[in-house]
Amino acid sequence: MNGELRSSLLIAYRDLVRFWKFKHWLASQIVMNLADVVIFALIFNNIVNREYIPDYIKFMSTGVLSVSVFASSFSIGREVGAEMRREVVYYLLTLPASRWALIAGRIMGGTFRGLIYQLAFIALNIALVGVPNLYQAAIIAYTSIVLSASMSALAIAISTSTRDFNLQATFRALTYYTLFFLSNVFYPREVLRLRFPGPLADAIAHTPVSLASDVYRWAFGYYSSINPLAIFELTLWAILLLVLAALLYRRNISR
Numbered sequence: 001m002n003g004e005l006r007s008s009l010l011i012a013y014r015d016l017v018r019f020w021k022f023k024h025w026l027a028s029q030i031v032m033n034l035a036d037v038v039i040f041a042l043i044f045n046n047i048v049n050r051e052y053i054p055d056y057i058k059f060m061s062t063g064v065l066s067v068s069v070f071a072s073s074f075s076i077g078r079e080v081g082a083e084m085r086r087e088v089v090y091y092l093l094t095l096p097a098s099r100w101a102l103i104a105g106r107i108m109g110g111t112f113r114g115l116i117y118q119l120a121f122i123a124l125n126i127a128l129v130g131v132p133n134l135y136q137a138a139i140i141a142y143t144s145i146v147l148s149a150s151m152s153a154l155a156i157a158i159s160t161s162t163r164d165f166n167l168q169a170t171f172r173a174l175t176y177y178t179l180f181f182l183s184n185v186f187y188p189r190e191v192l193r194l195r196f197p198g199p200l201a202d203a204i205a206h207t208p209v210s211l212a213s214d215v216y217r218w219a220f221g222y223y224s225s226i227n228p229l230a231i232f233e234l235t236l237w238a239i240l241l242l243v244l245a246a247l248l249y250r251r252n253i254s255r
Contacts, residue, residue, distance in 0.1 A: 004104075007097035011105025012112060015076065019113050030120045037064050037124070052190045058129045058222050063185035065121050066147065066212040072117035073148045074176060076110030077155025081168045084160050089253050099253065103246050110152025115144055130221040140219045143234065147212045150238040153245035160252035183209040208237045 019026070041057040053059045083089045092102060122140070126132075132140060158171045182204050184192060192201040204210055211234045218226040227233075 004098060004101045007095075007101040008105035008108060011095075011097065011102060012108035015079075015106065015109025016112050018079070019075075019109075019116075026117070030117065033064075033068070034120060034124060037061060037121075052188050055222075059188070059217070060186065061121075061125050061128050062217040062220050062222050063183075063213045065118060065125060065144075065216045066183070066209045067180065067185055068121045069114040069118045069144050069148045069212075070151050070179065070209055071176075073110050073114035073151035074155040074172065075113060076106065076152050077159035077172055080106060080156045081159030081165075081172075084252070085163050085165060085168075089160075093253065099250055100246075102253075103249050106156055106249075107149060107153045107242070107246070110156065111145065111149040114148030114152065118144055118148075125216070125220050132219050132221070136219040136221075139215060139231070142231070143212050143215045143219075146234055146238040147208060150208060150241040150245075153242050153249075157245035157248035157252070160249055179207065179209050183207055183213065185209060185213050206233060208234060208241075211237070 037060065041060045044056050044060075048056050083092070093099070095102070097105070154175065155172065158175055159168050161171060162168055184205060187195075189201065189205050192204055195201075196204065205214075211230050214223065214226050215230055215234065217223040
């Protein structure tokens with residue numbers, strides 16, 4: 001096995017083991033979030049305009065797939081930020097691995113965390129929305145990997161941009177809530193066009209979280225079709241964010 005790849009996998013394994021140490025916290029978070037989804041969907045299912053969303057429970061449960069992988073991937077950012085503040089990063093830099101192997105390992109660790117966290121929500125969608133065929137299942141897996149990797153990289157880059165705890169938390173929160181609320185997770189494009197200027201509403205439909213939500217809705221059978229370029233756009237976003245975040249992370253740990 002290539003030495004750099006082996007180093008990256010070992011670093012990712014370390015992050016995964018640390019994540020698993022908090023399995024009881026993880027289980028409680030999943031149960032709590034699943035309960036939130038069910039309660040939220042049951043309440044709003046009879047409130048939202050059925051002209052725009054015929055079945056809000058299915059609409060939201062597929063959108064929450066994006067939120068679950070996106071939110072859990074961001075957890076790696078908090079830990080990497082804490083390492084910067086406590087100067088643990090200097091210990092990591094002395095490991096017999098190149099900085100690029102370290103960066104790749106941390107991003108892989110965050111990616112694995114996002115995918116594990118999402119499993120419960122995948123099961124929820126199979127139960128509520130439908131069972132995807134093999135091709136759709138492959139698209140779901142690809143979408144989850146791409147979204148989780150790009151969000152992990154973004155979270156790491158933001159969290160290491162400063163050693164000030166308050167600024168780290170502020171930057172993470174701003175990024176998180178911007179991507180979270182400026183998306184189609186909770187509202188379809190028709191509603192976004194009612195609330196935002198046309199160009200902004202169209203731009204929201206092309207953000208990574210919105211694109212992933214559309215893909216999940218199609219793959220689970222809620223949408224009969226999607227923008228044929230959605231996967232391509234999502235891949236471009238991932239390449240851009242991974243390259244940009246890796247360069248920023250390398251600069252931040254080298255200062």
